[in-house]
Amino acid sequence: KQEVTQIPAALSVPEGENLVLNCSFTDSAIYNLQWFRQDPGKGLTSLLLIQSSQREQTSGRLNASLDKSSGRSTLYIAASQPGDSATYLCAVRGGGSEKLVFGKGTKLTVNP
Amino acid sequence: EAGVVQSPRYKIIEKKQPVAFWCNPISGHNTLYWYLQNLGQGPELLIRYENEEAVDDSQLPKDRFSAERLKGVDSTLKIQPAELGDSAVYLCASSKGLAGGNEQFFGPGTRLTVL
Numbered sequence: 001k002q003e004v005t006q007i008p009a010a011l012s013v014p015e016g017e018n019l020v021l022n023c024s025f026t027d028s029a030i031y032n033l034q035w036f037r038q039d040p041g042k043g044l045t046s047l048l049l050i051q052s053s054q055r056e057q058t059s060g061r062l063n064a065s066l067d068k069s070s071g072r073s074t075l076y077i078a079a080s081q082p083g084d085s086a087t088y089l090c091a092v093r094g095g096g097s098e099k100l101v102f103g104k105g106t107k108l109t110v111n112p
Numbered sequence: 113e114a115g116v117v118q119s120p121r122y123k124i125i126e127k128k129q130p131v132a133f134w135c136n137p138i139s140g141h142n143t144l145y146w147y148l149q150n151l152g153q154g155p156e157l158l159i160r161y162e163n164e165e166a167v168d169d170s171q172l173p174k175d176r177f178s179a180e181r182l183k184g185v186d187s188t189l190k191i192q193p194a195e196l197g198d199s200a201v202y203l204c205a206s207s208k209g210l211a212g213g214n215e216q217f218f219g220p221g222t223r224l225t226v227l
Contacts, residue, residue: 004154032214043116043203044155044218089154093214099168100145100216102154 002027002094006103013080014111021075021106023090028068034100035064035075036089044089048075080110114138116219118204124225130192133222137185137206144181145216146189147203155203161187162209191224199226 003026013019023033032051036044048057048064050073056065063076077084087107091100117136125131137144142163147155158177160168163184172179176195181187191198201221207214 034215036218041223043118043220044205046215046217049215091154099157099160100155102156104152104154 002030002092002101004090004092004101004103006088006090006106008106009104010107010109012109012111015080015082017080017110018076018078019080019108021077021088021090021108023073023075023103025071025073025092025101027094028071029094030068031093033064033066033073034091034093035062035073036091038087038089038105040086047088077108080108082110082112084108084110116204116206116217118202118219118222120222121220122223122225124227125194126227127196128193130190131194131224132191133189133202133204133224135187135189135204135219137187137204138217141206141208141217142184143207143209144187145205145207146179146187147205147218149201149203149221151200158189194224194226196226199224 005024007022034049035047037047038044050057050066061078066073087105089105091102093100119134144161146158149155159172159179161181164181179189201223203221205216205218207216
């Protein structure tokens, strides 16, 4: 059974800092990995999707990497801003399954 | 392009009452998902539809939960009767499937409170 773990559970940083969020998964036979952002009381916003054949994806100040063999992904946020404050969720889709398995998320607070 | 639409956004009911949630996916997305999200947890899949067919409902508590997607577009998720433990956020998502790399897009969710 696929399990996804996100560390740390919460992170507080000053504005302007570069930061890394971590995601690990137990079964490396994945189809893809998706990073989401969730604001309080809101749904999930898709940030980046990495297919199993890819090593990284970039969008603006965000860069996500994938190392399937070690079961790890990182989300790098450059020059953080208060507007980046949210919970970031990592989810993996297993090979042969449409189901996304989510981690519990990392709650990020960027202080002005 | 409109995103995934869900209604209502909030619902408060007493236990043992029925409740229904509605979802309209992104136009052209054949795959529709219902997820349950408890506080402090990631979403968990309840049911997945490919067009009007429920292809994965293994996590749906069928004694009280039901879902339908009659014309392969809108979907309704129902709970009858609701229990205190059903208080959670119910999220709907859609995807194009393989054509879109299976990227899933989520609606804002319905926050259910059962008293």
